Amino acid sequence: MTSYDYQEALKHAARTMVRVKNPRRLLKMIVRFIVREVNLTHASIMMYDPLKSRYIFVDSQGKLRIPVGLVKLDHGNALIDWFSHGERRLKLKRDYLVLSELSSWITDPEIVDRRAALKTCLTQLKVVMETLKAAVCVPGFYKEDLLGVLLLGHKLNGKPFSAEEISFFQTLANDASMTIKTAEYREDILAKNVELEKQKQELERRLQEIAALRKKEQETYYQIVMSLAQEVNAKDPYTAGHLKGVERLGLMTAQEMGYDLTGHKKDVLVASLHLHDVGKIGIPDHILLKPASLNDEEWKIMRQHPLKGAKILEPLTGFKEVANVVLHHHENYDGTGYPSGLRSDEIPLEARIVAVVDSFHAIISKRCYSKGKPIEAAFQELERCSGTQFDPKVVQAFIRAYKRTYANGKYKGESETRSTAA
Amino acid sequence: MKLLIVDDEIEICDFLKSFFEERNYEVKAASSGQAALTAVEQFKPQVVLLDIKMPVMDGIQVLGAVKKKFPRTKVIMVTALETRDKIEECLRLGADNYITKPLSLEYLENDVREKIESLAGSNTS
Numbered sequence: 001m002t003s004y005d006y007q008e009a010l011k012h013a014a015r016t017m018v019r020v021k022n023p024r025r026l027l028k029m030i031v032r033f034i035v036r037e038v039n040l041t042h043a044s045i046m047m048y049d050p051l052k053s054r055y056i057f058v059d060s061q062g063k064l065r066i067p068v069g070l071v072k073l074d075h076g077n078a079l080i081d082w083f084s085h086g087e088r089r090l091k092l093k094r095d096y097l098v099l100s101e102l103s104s105w106i107t108d109p110e111i112v113d114r115r116a117a118l119k120t121c122l123t124q125l126k127v128v129m130e131t132l133k134a135a136v137c138v139p140g141f142y143k144e145d146l147l148g149v150l151l152l153g154h155k156l157n158g159k160p161f162s163a164e165e166i167s168f169f170q171t172l173a174n175d176a177s178m179t180i181k182t183a184e185y186r187e188d189i190l191a192k193n194v195e196l197e198k199q200k201q202e203l204e205r206r207l208q209e210i211a212a213l214r215k216k217e218q219e220t221y222y223q224i225v226m227s228l229a230q231e232v233n234a235k236d237p238y239t240a241g242h243l244k245g246v247e248r249l250g251l252m253t254a255q256e257m258g259y260d261l262t263g264h265k266k267d268v269l270v271a272s273l274h275l276h277d278v279g280k281i282g283i284p285d286h287i288l289l290k291p292a293s294l295n296d297e298e299w300k301i302m303r304q305h306p307l308k309g310a311k312i313l314e315p316l317t318g319f320k321e322v323a324n325v326v327l328h329h330h331e332n333y334d335g336t337g338y339p340s341g342l343r344s345d346e347i348p349l350e351a352r353i354v355a356v357v358d359s360f361h362a363i364i365s366k367r368c369y370s371k372g373k374p375i376e377a378a379f380q381e382l383e384r385c386s387g388t389q390f391d392p393k394v395v396q397a398f399i400r401a402y403k404r405t406y407a408n409g410k411y412k413g414e415s416e417t418r419s420t421a422a
Numbered sequence: 423m424k425l426l427i428v429d430d431e432i433e434i435c436d437f438l439k440s441f442f443e444e445r446n447y448e449v450k451a452a453s454s455g456q457a458a459l460t461a462v463e464q465f466k467p468q469v470v471l472l473d474i475k476m477p478v479m480d481g482i483q484v485l486g487a488v489k490k491k492f493p494r495t496k497v498i499m500v501t502a503l504e505t506r507d508k509i510e511e512c513l514r515l516g517a518d519n520y521i522t523k524p525l526s527l528e529y530l531e532n533d534v535r536e537k538i539e540s541l542a543g544s545n546t547s
Contacts, residue, residue: 056524067433069502072524131441131527 007164009037023180028059030172034152035061038165041133041153042066046073048147055080055149064133064153078124083139084146096166097137099129136161138169140177147177218316225312229278247273249357253394256401272325272350276358279309279326303338306330325350329358332389344391352391356382356398423538426467427451428458428484430476438471441527455479462488467495469537474501474508482511489516496537500525
């Protein structure tokens with residue numbers, strides 16, 4: 001091979017090898033390639049073993065190869081020390097060692113005169129290189145850390161190494177160092193990712209468990225609240241079956257007003273229509289079921305039921321809006337209602353709908369405190385209180401929707417509720 | 423300075439043989455337990471570097487036989503095995519040191535030299 005061909009071959013090999021991502025494989029490739037192409041007594045690679053803080057041979061090929069696994073070099077070894085702390089060695093090169101150069105340094109008065117320690121050190125270095133049958137040693141660094149050493153035996157033809165060859169070995173040593181470090185980082189990152197993924201999954205699993213428990217708890221609670229609501233209505237024979245009627249009338253009115261009846265908002269409205277009086281469970285029966293008019297003291301207690309209802313719904317995190325409707329379903333449009341004296345739009349729309357629908361139902365049903373009235377009279381009553389007790393928009397929508405829905409059946413609302421009550 | 427190297431890996435025998443020869447030792451190598459016993463009889467080394475893990479006759483058997491017949495011969499166990507049991511057994515059978523692979527060549531040479539010097543010392547006394 002001409003010098004040019006040779007260099008091209010080396011460059012080509014280097015380009016191929018840098019693409020190898022597995023460091024062990026790359027090191028073996030480098031060693032085999034060098035022994036074959038450069039014709040050496042041996043080529044070996046020593047690498048740092050961080051677990052035991054030592055340098056060991058990972059591969060060695062050639063006639064004079066060093067048995068892998070037999071020899072280690074500790075930090076105190078002259079060769080390791082030289083490359084690790086070379087910057088102290090003044091002008092002597094740290095980036096590689098050539099045995100023949102080393103020999104000439106030892107006898108060069110310019111270098112070793114009056115520097116006995118350096119001479120000792122160089123002599124030790126020479127012994128190490130001779131022991132390992134190395135003509136050239138090229139270190140591989142990552143930043144300041146010595147990762148390994150590429151050791152090259154003598155050429156079989158006895159010729160010295162050219163500067164190009166040594167520079168090629170340096171390229172290989174650098175590439176190998178980068179590959180090793182990159183692989184280490186990649187493994188590190190992979191390991192960390194796996195760990196993180198595990199933690200994430202565990203966390204998600206726990207969150208799901210908690211969510212499931214919560215959901216179950218809430219469902220149970222919701223069922224309790226619903227049965228309470230039914231209990232309240234069942235107490236009063238005139239409002240038994242009232243819930244279905246109220247729900248239907250409420251939805252009808254809401255639709256008439258263009259209320260969004262898809263999904264969550266509908267749920268809020270339906271729940272509000274069902275649960276608005278759930279607080280009455282906390283009102284003593286002698287007041288709740290009193291056949292005569294209530295006195296002031298009794299009214300005071302009776303008027304606590306919206307607040308009591310809201311309190312009952314408080315633990316249901318998904319029922320915040322419903323609880324708010326329940327709290328305000330006795331507010332009046334003109335601000336004279338209870339418990340907060342809210343007016344017009346301050347009152348939740350659902351609460352304004354509940355107020356109208358509930359009152360209408362009360363009017364047409366025979367309640368203990370008033371006689372059931374025909375539907376026309378009930379409409380008149382709603383219109384009379386429109387703007388004071390009720391939101392006029394809701395009253396209008398309610399009457400419109402009711403009349404359209406029951407146009408052919410002469411307002412069957414009353415008889416219907418009666419029949420379901422029976 | 424006569425040294426016998428016993429290891430079933432020829433490569434290791436060759437490497438250590440040349441290492442010690444370069445340091446002016448008279449070295450023989452054996453690659454099996456039986457060959458080691460013959461070499462001890464004929465070559466009469468001062469120090470034996472003895473691998474434990476060998477087929478047929480292992481280093482511990484060789485150690486026992488050598489120490490029985492030539493109690494003054496120094497035996498240094500050189501092995502990759504490092505269980506406590508093995509170390510204790512070797513020491514009980516009279517091994518003079520126990521070095522695990524990978525080893526420091528410097529340490530190995532110092533130890534071999536030390537053993538030979540101790541023999542020389544006991545001879546003169």
